[in-house]
Amino acid sequence: DGGITQSPKYLFRKEGQNVTLSCEQNLNHDAMYWYRQDPGQGLRLIYYSQIVNDFQKGDIAEGYSVSREKKESFPLTVTSAQKNPTAFYLCASSFNRGWETQYFGPGTRLLVL
Amino acid sequence: EDQVTQSPEALRLQEGESSSLNCSYTVSGLRGLFWYRQDPGKGPEFLFTLYSAGEEKEKERLKATLTKKESFLHITAPKPEDSATYLCAVQARTGGGNKLTFGTGTQLKVEL
Numbered sequence: 027d028g029g030i031t032q033s034p035k036y037l038f039r040k041e042g043q044n045v046t047l048s049c050e051q052n053l054n055h056d057a058m059y060w061y062r063q064d065p066g067q068g069l070r071l072i073y074y075s076q077i078v079n080d081f082q083k084g085d086i087a088e089g090y091s092v093s094r095e096k097k098e099s100f101p102l103t104v105t106s107a108q109k110n111p112t113a114f115y116l117c118a119s120s121f122n123r124g125w126e127t128q129y130f131g132p133g134t135r136l137l138v139l
Numbered sequence: 140e141d142q143v144t145q146s147p148e149a150l151r152l153q154e155g156e157s158s159s160l161n162c163s164y165t166v167s168g169l170r171g172l173f174w175y176r177q178d179p180g181k182g183p184e185f186l187f188t189l190y191s192a193g194e195e196k197e198k199e200r201l202k203a204t205l206t207k208k209e210s211f212l213h214i215t216a217p218k219p220e221d222s223a224t225y226l227c228a229v230q231a232r233t234g235g236g237n238k239l240t241f242g243t244g245t246q247l248k249v250e251l
Binding site: 125130 | 143170171173175180181182183184185188190226228230237238239240241242243244
């Protein structure tokens with residue numbers, strides 16, 4: 027079955043710790059995205075990548091980092107510099123022709139201990 | 140700056156009671172408007188894409204329409220399983236990265 031997987035489903039972060047969220051897709055999509063969802067706010071774009079080995083900052087990139095070494099994978103690291111990391115993190119992917127629909131994974135909920 | 144406003148924030152319907160959700164937008168040249176359904180604790184599920192004013196798309200009890208300023212998601216004879224949060228997003232022709240700008244959603248509850 028083709029789709030997007032995210033792991034873990036829940037993640038706990040201690041003070042000063044970096045944590046990495048996994049996102050994998052087998053849809054042969056070129057572009058991948060990370061969004062953050064907070065209660066009462068729309069999804070906000072953190073980072074996106076339109077091609078392997080290239081990525082761009084979104085609207086709220088501070089305190090986050092990404093890599094895109096393989097077409098199928100786009101991991102997100104939440105660094106200790108992100109002071110308010112508690113949120114629902116969503117990964118999405120699409121073809122890269124501009125008008126293509128973005129399809130979302132099941133999400134990872136990050137909580138701070 | 141692109142903006143999306145959804146109304147109402149929450150809507151409670153009886154089973155079979157038809158209604159509409161609104162998505163108002165301002166964007167520097169619309170490339171596409173997207174509707175998603177999101178269940179609690181899950182990722183958004185794609186419903187429709189609309190590209191130009193006058194366009195309509197249907198799927199089961201849902202019908203999406205588009206004008207130059209807003210989109211409506213019409214729900215006909217809803218069932219309890221239609222309960223979810225419905226998200227609207229726009230993509231502008233300008234700017235990079237296929238970016239989507241989302242509204243805050245309408246939380247729909249359909250009761251027996």
